Amino acid sequence: MNDAVATVVVITYNDAEHVLEAVASALAQGDVVGEVVVVDDASTDDTPRVLERLEAAEARVRVVRRATNSGGCGSPRNDGIDAARHPWLVFLDSDDVLAPKAVDTLLATAARHDADVAAGLCVRRELPSGREIPWQEQLFTRESVHDGVGGRPETLWDTLSVNKLYRREFLLSRRIRFPEGAAHYEDFVFTARVYAARPRLAVTPETVYVWHVRYGTGQASISLRRDRIQNWQDRVAAHQQVLDIMRDSGDQDLLLAAQTKFLEHDLPVYLRDLPQRTPEYQDAWWRISREHVRVFEAEALRQATPAARWRTAVLLGRERNTADLPRLAALAADPPCLTPPYAGDVRRPLWDEAGSASQGADEIVLDGLADAPIALVPFHVAADVGTGRRLVLELRLADLYGRIADAGPERATVELRHRVTGMAHRFDTAWEAEPRESRWRAVVTADTSELCEGGMITTWDAWVTVTFRNGEPVTRPLRAGSGLRRLVRVGRRGQVLLLQPYATNSGCLAVRVADGLAGVRRVLAGRLARRVRR
Structure with missing residues (x-):
């Protein structure tokens, strides 16, 4: 048996819509995936028939069907561990996908370091927008190896089981399994058992797993x-x-x-x-x-x-x-x-x-x-908003028990970051002290036309970097102040523009922009749909 071959265990329940995409991402890994074991947790939709056709068409696919639903993710994953025929294991949920070359990357990383477990970066992909957010990115900045995680306790922040490759014999010899039955947050318990067993852990900064987060579908995962x-x-x-x-x-x-x-x-x-x-x-x-x-x-x-x-x-x-x-x-x-x-x-x-x-x-x-350190001082920067042909942000930086005054704020750089692409517009200004109010004030303006994307609805998140007297920059999300209102206007060429500064759930400032009749119609249609759902 080839030691550099893995079994991918896909678990599914009533997910006929997505399971084919998940299995396809595993098969696309190439010969390093010797088999894909799909464990169906007693689905009642069309999933069994979809899997039956898939198993008949793909020699590397085996389907394990549970007679009764377990109520959780642990039991079907354990079934996959038991059914696997290859030395290495990777877990995959049926509504997610493996990144291209993920298994190859993890196997190569494990081989270089003779590791029991190899871990890579997971990204959360928000759908339908496509925005991607790295999961615990600070743990995956470079390739490294660790004999146990005691010397790197921050590893405990990575509670996912799916962004890793496991030596099957390591799991079996230590009797490491997922909690059975309707246990939620089973990943927490499984990864704790893995870490407590002191594995030789190799880490790669490469993206290996894409976690799909589907908003507005009624299918939010337990963690959401x-x-x-x-x-x-x-x-x-x-x-x-x-x-x-x-x-x-x-x-x-x-x-x-x-x-x-x-x-x-x-x-x-x-x-x-x-x-x-x-x-x-x-x-x-x-x-x-x-x-x-x-x-x-x-x-x-x-x-x-x-x-x-x-x-x-x-x-x-x-x-x-x-x-x-x-x-x-x-x-x-x-x-x-x-x-x-x-x-x-x-x-x-x-x-x-x-x-x-x-x-x-x-x-x-x-x-x-x-x-x-000033970077750990939780200071407060808010923006009052003025809207028109230009977006005007009046920044207010409050002192915090004298710490801000001691550090001496000098410059402010506001970034409006595109929520999906990360592209940013930057605006620099200087702070003006207001001693009577124990605060500092700064103003930036932005041309609203620069925030438009040709009939699309675009959301920009506001961030501010405060540069202090010693040259140290500290970046914070800009919090929403007053002036949050929706503005609709017609430009000189008849262009319709909707500009909506608003506070996010966490109180931070964001700006939603739609230009052209098509963009405004999308906004209005979305608002109508939300009212109907309510």
Whole structure:
């Protein structure tokens, strides 16, 4: 048997529409894929018939049919592990695809480093727009190899099972399997078991997996159903299993890293949307989160960034308070932003006025603010918007306990970034101090015609880079201020233009543009469709 051949395990359930594309991406890898095992989790749509025809037409395709639906992804993946006939394993979901040459790249990387597991970059492709967002890109900047992940604990942030190649014998000899049945976030548990087994892990910066995120189809994956409190309960339950695995492994550093990762990543993902949830959801989320986090090691909290420590301090130190939620959501943004009011002083910066004591709450000190590098100071830049033939952005940079004044902001560079292509228009200006207001002001203007794309609907996200006295630049998303209104006008040549500055769910500024009658019609048709759905 050729040691450089893999089995690709594709799992599917009621996905006749997409499974052929997934299998085709696996077959297109070439001879390095010896077989594609498709595990059908008792589909009730046309999937069995589609797979029957595929198996008859493709010699490398084998179909495993489960008699009853498992309710999750773990059991069918385990069936794939058992059915595989080749030394290496790759997992693929039926609504995603493997990148071209993905298996070849992973096998070559594993061979160069004699690795048990090889991991590559995954990109999230938003459909139908086609926008691609790298997953945990900071972990895949260069090729590297690691004997276990203890020396690189940030690896725990990569909780995906599908962007990796596994030596099958490594999984079998360590009895590493996915949780069975209707377990959600099964990837969390599986990857924790892999990491706790101390594999020789090779990493490549090449893209190997394309994760399709389909909006508006009613087919959101479990990880995107964050409006349901059960989703958070499932995520916390899975993380508790991760902590148990790390604790049982005896590796204290990995246990701490898993706890810190939860504070840095999992909590803020949900905090960003918490102000928009119902009071019942908010109360349940607060209770579940506190119960889970309150038993974390103190060292895990000390290893977290200042913003993560402050969010956790509010969670553990207060009952759920509606007034805190918008500020917590901003502090949970990426990068974090601490919005006013700023209580206390630089010697003892506080989350809010000690007036919270009237609610029986303790003071929450923003520890580490005075010493944090300016790049980690969660300062706040907002823009008031003026619209017309030109887009006018009036920037306001608020001081933060004297830290901004000490750093000395000098220049501002605003970038309007195309949401899909990443192309940017840049505008430079200087900051003007407003001492009475403890803030700085700057103004940039943009020609709206430069933002048009010939009858298309285009969205631009606004970012600002603040350059300080020492020359250090720090980039932040530009937050939305006043002046958010939709403008429709007719140009001199009869061209219709729709310009809509708006605040995203996280409070950041974006600008939607449609030019020409066709573009405006698309906007109006989309709004009508949303009203009908409601």
